[in-house]
Amino acid sequence: MSGTFSVRLEGTLTNEHHTEKFGSSVNKLIPQTGQGVYSAIVSVPTSPTMSSLPTGDIHSIGYIYMKNLSTGNNQTILYGPGGAGYSTYPYWILGELQPSGGEAWFKMDPNSSGLNVEAAYTALLQIKMFEA
Amino acid sequence: MAGSFSVKFNGTITSNLHSDSFGSPNPVAFTQAAQGFHGETVIVGTTEEIMPTGDVNTIGYLYLRNLDTGNFVSWGPTFEGVMLPFGRLDPTGGEAWLRRNSALSAELRWKADTAPCKVQMKLFEA
Numbered sequence: 736m737s738g739t740f741s742v743r744l745e746g747t748l749t750n751e752h753h754t755e756k757f758g759s760s761v762n763k764l765i766p767q768t769g770q771g772v773y774s775a776i777v778s779v780p781t782s783p784t785m786s787s788l789p790t791g792d793i794h795s796i797g798y799i800y801m802k803n804l805s806t807g808n809n810q811t812i813l814y815g816p817g818g819a820g821y822s823t824y825p826y827w828i829l830g831e832l833q834p835s836g837g838e839a840w841f842k843m844d845p846n847s848s849g850l851n852v853e854a855a856y857t858a859l860l861q862i863k864m865f866e867a
Numbered sequence: 868m869a870g871s872f873s874v875k876f877n878g879t880i881t882s883n884l885h886s887d888s889f890g891s892p893n894p895v896a897f898t899q900a901a902q903g904f905h906g907e908t909v910i911v912g913t914t915e916e917i918m919p920t921g922d923v924n925t926i927g928y929l930y931l932r933n934l935d936t937g938n939f940v941s942w943g944p945t946f947e948g949v950m951l952p953f954g955r956l957d958p959t960g961g962e963a964w965l966r967r968n969s970a971l972s973a974e975l976r977w978k979a980d981t982a983p984c985k986v987q988m989k990l991f992e993a
Contacts, residue, residue, distance in 0.1 A: 738885070746872060747872070751902075815944070829944050829967070831966050831968045835895075844955040
C-alpha cells in the first residue's frame with residue numbers, strides 16, 4: 736500500500752548585506768508508490784576507493800536523504816553516479832556532504848546508474864533510501 | 868565577507884503499517900566563504916540544457932524546485948557531452964537540495980520530460 740512523505744526544507748543564507756531564503760514554510764506531501772525503506776549508518780571508505788551505497792531490498796530507488804555524521808574537517812563525503820562506466824576520477828563526483836551535519840535530499844532518476852561515495856578520511860554517513 | 872547558512876530539514880514517511888522520520892531537530896549551520904548567488908526561474912526544455920550558474924565562481928549549495936504541475940525534469944552531470952541521468956524533480960514542487968563539489972564536479976544538465984517546465988533554482992557560492 737502506498738505511503739506519503741511529509742517534507743519541509745527551510746533555509747536561509749545571511750551575508751552582511753544580503754539575505755536569501757529558500758525552501759518552504761509549510762510541509763509538502765509527496766506520495767510514495769512502493770513501501771520500501773532502507774535506513775542505515777554506513778562507514779564511507781577513503782579515496783581513491785569509492786564504494787556503491789547499499790540499497791537493501793529497495794527495488795526502485797526514489798528519494799534519498801543523506802547526512803554526514805562525522806565532525807572532522809577532513810571528513811567530507813563525496814558522492815556521485817555509480818557504475819563502472821563513470822568511475823573515472825573526478826567525473827563521477829557530483830556533490831559533497833560537509834562534516835557535522837551536511838545534508839542532501841533528492842529523488843533518484845529511474846534511469847540513473849546508482850550512487851557511489853568516498854571520503855578523504857573514513858566518515859560516517861546516515862542514509863535513508865525510499866522506494867519510488 | 869563570509870556568510871552563514873541556516874538550514875532545517877525535516878521529513879516523515881507514513882505508510883499503512885510503517886512510519887519513519889529523518890532530518891534534524893535543529894537548524895544546521897554552515898558558512899559561505901565568499902558572497903555569491905544566482906537565482907532564477909528557468910523554463911527547462913525537452914532537449915538537454917546546461918544548468919546556468921550566473922556569476923558564481925565556486926559552486927556550493929544548490930536548491931531546485933519544479934514549479935510545473937504535470938511534468939518532471941531529469942538532471943545530472945555532463946558525461947562525454949551528454950547528460951547522465953541522476954536526479955528527478957517530480958511535478959508540483961519536487962525539490963532537490965545538495966552541495967555541489969566545488970572543485971571537481973562536472974557541469975549539470977537538465978531536461979523536461981514531455982513539455983517545458985518552470986524550475987526554480989538557487990545556486991550559492993561556496
